[in-house]
Amino acid sequence: MAWPSSLWAETALPLAGVSPALEGEHRADVAIIGAGYTGLAAALRLAERGLRPLVIDANGVGWGASGRNGGVVSTKYRVSLPGVARSHGIDMARRMYELGHEAVETVERLVETHAIEGADFRLCGNLRCAHNEVSLASLTAEAAIMREQFGDRSIRVLSRSETADETGSQDFVGGTLTPHSGTIHPLNYARGLARALIAKGVPIFEATPALAARREGEGVRVETPSGSITAGHLLIATNGYSDLAGASEPVRRAVIPFRSAMVASEPLGDNLFATLMTERRSYSETRRMMRWFRPFGNRMIFGGRGAFGKSDSAAAFAALERAMRRIFPQLEGAAVTHRWSGLVAMTLDSTPQVGRLDERTAFALGYNGTGIAMASLMGARAADLLLGDKPDLALMATARPKTVPFYAVREPAVRLVAGWYQFLDAIGR
Numbered sequence: 412m413a414w415p416s417s418l419w420a421e422t423a424l425p426l427a428g429v430s431p432a433l434e435g436e437h438r439a440d441v442a443i444i445g446a447g448y449t450g451l452a453a454a455l456r457l458a459e460r461g462l463r464p465l466v467i468d469a470n471g472v473g474w475g476a477s478g479r480n481g482g483v484v485s486t487k488y489r490v491s492l493p494g495v496a497r498s499h500g501i502d503m504a505r506r507m508y509e510l511g512h513e514a515v516e517t518v519e520r521l522v523e524t525h526a527i528e529g530a531d532f533r534l535c536g537n538l539r540c541a542h543n544e545v546s547l548a549s550l551t552a553e554a555a556i557m558r559e560q561f562g563d564r565s566i567r568v569l570s571r572s573e574t575a576d577e578t579g580s581q582d583f584v585g586g587t588l589t590p591h592s593g594t595i596h597p598l599n600y601a602r603g604l605a606r607a608l609i610a611k612g613v614p615i616f617e618a619t620p621a622l623a624a625r626r627e628g629e630g631v632r633v634e635t636p637s638g639s640i641t642a643g644h645l646l647i648a649t650n651g652y653s654d655l656a657g658a659s660e661p662v663r664r665a666v667i668p669f670r671s672a673m674v675a676s677e678p679l680g681d682n683l684f685a686t687l688m689t690e691r692r693s694y695s696e697t698r699r700m701m702r703w704f705r706p707f708g709n710r711m712i713f714g715g716r717g718a719f720g721k722s723d724s725a726a727a728f729a730a731l732e733r734a735m736r737r738i739f740p741q742l743e744g745a746a747v748t749h750r751w752s753g754l755v756a757m758t759l760d761s762t763p764q765v766g767r768l769d770e771r772t773a774f775a776l777g778y779n780g781t782g783i784a785m786a787s788l789m790g791a792r793a794a795d796l797l798l799g800d801k802p803d804l805a806l807m808a809t810a811r812p813k814t815v816p817f818y819a820v821r822e823p824a825v826r827l828v829a830g831w832y833q834f835l836d837a838i839g840r
């Protein structure tokens with residue numbers, strides 16, 4: 412499949428040493444399907460533990476969400492931790508909190524350990540901007556709970572004027588600042604993980620879809636168009652792209668692929684840029700069809716989910732640009748130079764899923780659009796799981812993939828939900 416054009420693809424450092432399509436018979440300790448953060452982090456963990464992994468991707472390293480995302484490295488989940496405390500108890504919520512922070516630390520450690528060139532990782536904080544008073548009240552209440560029940564004193568509530576000064580937008584009534592959050596160049600990060608694997612002698616084959624996988628003897632066998640892999644274990648790391656080819660069939664119905672899109676402005680003049688995103692963090696807003704933005708160079712990158720279907724549409728990108736110019740009227744004359752999108756994997760309970768299909772095969776997926784940090788951690792934990800460890804993965808641990816009921820009607824259902832959320836946002840609820 413074609414490589415998606417994006418600002419990241421245009422600015423990433425080249426990656427040498429990836430093998431072309433796999434041909435003939437290959438052997439490995441662990442076969443990994445998917446060369447995004449999950450698969451790459453798992454392979455690194457396995458190599459560190461002295462095993463011989465082999466990675467294949469139907470397309471290439473970082474071709475999926477890992478090379479196209481917004482680069483916001485966050486401790487957050489789609490579910491709120493106070494909500495988890497109410498539904499599953501405070502101990503479970505505290506463990507989820509710890510895992511969120513461990514995930515961000517994992518990215519920091521991987522970038523540092525492998526000296527990932529061009530990752531441009533900065534622990535700059537995330538400012539969540541409230542679009543109305545009700546949302547601000549809920550953000551403020553959540554910050555209080557984080558302080559009192561989780562002992563997190565780092566979150567700060569910002570006033571309307573502080574939020575306006577920092578973002579350069581009058582659209583918000585206040586916000587909460589989470590310092591333990593960062594930004595990264597997503598494709599350079601993926602390529603850097605791959606470079607570290609290649610340096611360790613781990614083979615990565617691109618243009619190699621896994622057509623089928625089955626148990627054979629004491630291990631597994633993976634079939635590809637021109638070859639096969641015999642391995643002791645298998646990891647499926649296909650996330651929002653799990654319906655690309657047959658081998659991910661057992662996990663396909665666990666996730667609903669949801670298109671997420673980004674646009675980038677042209678480099679802005681220094682005077683204008685100096686008034687926008689002044690602390691150079693990442694920013695997100697509280698509307699249900701959430702938009703987010705961050706700087707890269709002198710550009711604004713602006714993203715969101717919306718009425719995107721199976722593929723990109725000019726109308727959907729135009730809606731995203733309108734949203735950017737509504738929040739930042741000062742960008743009226745600024746050209747948008749890049750538009751791209753990719754698939755995130757939503758789950759029914761908004762929580763990632765990590766588990767084993769049987770004693771030979773594991774899976775990790777369903778990051779609900781916040782997977783840079785969590786996929787980096789869960790890839791490694793899925794590798795541990797395969798080797799017989801029992802890591803405490805809190806709500807993310809599952810005995811089997813939790814499939815979505817009525818999967819066949821997922822696309823109209825996604826459009827229906829998106830439309831309903833847009834309506835609620837429009838009427839300010």
Ligand SMILES: Cc1cc2nc3c(=O)[nH]c(=O)nc-3n(C[C@H](O)[C@H](O)[C@H](O)COP(=O)(O)OP(=O)(O)OC[C@H]3O[C@@H](n4cnc5c(N)ncnc54)[C@H](O)[C@@H]3O)c2cc1C
Pocket residue numbers: 444445446447448449450467468469470471472473474475476477478479480481482483484485619620621622648649650651652653654655656657658659671672673714751752753754755775776778779780781782783784786
């Ligand atoms: C536009 C966009 C913006 C986002 N912004 C953010 C953000 O700012 N912060 C954040 O934390 N998260 C963000 N995300 C989510 C984040 O990118 C993902 O959660 C994360 O990259 C998932 O990594 P992964 O390795 O599990 O999956 P992916 O990176 O999607 O990789 C899956 C790979 O599997 C391969 N594959 C699938 N089936 C097969 C098969 N049968 N055989 C071989 N290969 C196969 C695909 O080719 C693909 O390369 C965003 C996502 C998108 C799309």
